[in-house]
Amino acid sequence: NAGVTQTPKFQVLKTGQSMTLQCAQDMNHEYMSWYRQDPGMGLRLIHYSVGAGITDQGEVPNGYNVSRSTTEDFPLRLLSAAPSQTSVYFCASRLGRAGTYEQYFGPGTRLTVT
Amino acid sequence: AQTVTQSQPEMSVQEAETVTLSCTYDTSESDYYLFWYKQPPSRQMILVIRQEAYKQQNATENRFSVNFQKAAKSFSLKISDSQLGDAAMYFCAYRSTYGGSQGNLIFGKGTKLSVKP
Numbered sequence: 001n002a003g004v005t006q007t008p009k010f011q012v013l014k015t016g017q018s019m020t021l022q023c024a025q026d027m028n029h030e031y032m033s034w035y036r037q038d039p040g041m042g043l044r045l046i047h048y049s050v051g052a053g054i055t056d057q058g059e060v061p062n063g064y065n066v067s068r069s070t071t072e073d074f075p076l077r078l079l080s081a082a083p084s085q086t087s088v089y090f091c092a093s094r095l096g097r098a099g100t101y102e103q104y105f106g107p108g109t110r111l112t113v114t
Numbered sequence: 115a116q117t118v119t120q121s122q123p124e125m126s127v128q129e130a131e132t133v134t135l136s137c138t139y140d141t142s143e144s145d146y147y148l149f150w151y152k153q154p155p156s157r158q159m160i161l162v163i164r165q166e167a168y169k170q171q172n173a174t175e176n177r178f179s180v181n182f183q184k185a186a187k188s189f190s191l192k193i194s195d196s197q198l199g200d201a202a203m204y205f206c207a208y209r210s211t212y213g214g215s216q217g218n219l220i221f222g223k224g225t226k227l228s229v230k231p
Contacts, residue, residue: 042222
């Protein structure tokens with residue numbers, strides 16, 4: 001198993017550009033989520049999905065869109081990048097929403113918006 | 115809403131010594147999960163230890179153990195016989211077992227641990 005993969009690892013955008021951060025898992029996990037990590041702020045939940053076709057907002061959803069058309073993939077879209085979206089982004093997955101299943105994290109994407 | 119507080123932004127420990135990282139949380143729920151994650155400079159998030167609130171026994175994983183005080187809403191991490199490889203950022207996290215937010219992790223702001231040789 002590759003686990004949770006994220007692409008790209010690094011990205012630089014100009015203000016106003018759009019892009020999609022890719023996340024994929026090959027463990028047949030139902031639950032997937034996106035977090036952003038900022039210095040001194042810990043990780044904050046952006047969006048999550050409890051299965052294909054089902055998504056919901058987390059703590060900091062503004063400026064981001066998600067969709068979940070397959071169990072494996074959960075892309076995060078920035079429609080019009082802003083400097084405030086400079087951050088490290090983590091995708092995570094877990095077998096199910098409930099229970100003691102371990103949450104697996106991807107390696108992260110460092111995004112800089114200039 | 116639940117919150118997680120880590121009051122020590124940075125900690126330092128001598129190699130082979132013991133260090134305790136603090137975490138407090140606020141919740142009105144009676145059943146939940148608590149976690150400690152380690153993030154080394156590689157950025158990878160690594161689960162260190164987990165505690166289920168309904169279990170009174172404190173979790174232990176090799177050199178890592180927790181002191182879970184449910185009434186005080188405290189969940190500290192003790193690292194014994196500290197090693198250079200323990201140097202990392204440590205995050206405390208909470209997960210609800212109820213309602214719409216179950217499954218989502220709520221993180222503290224982290225404690226940066228350095229280990230002196």
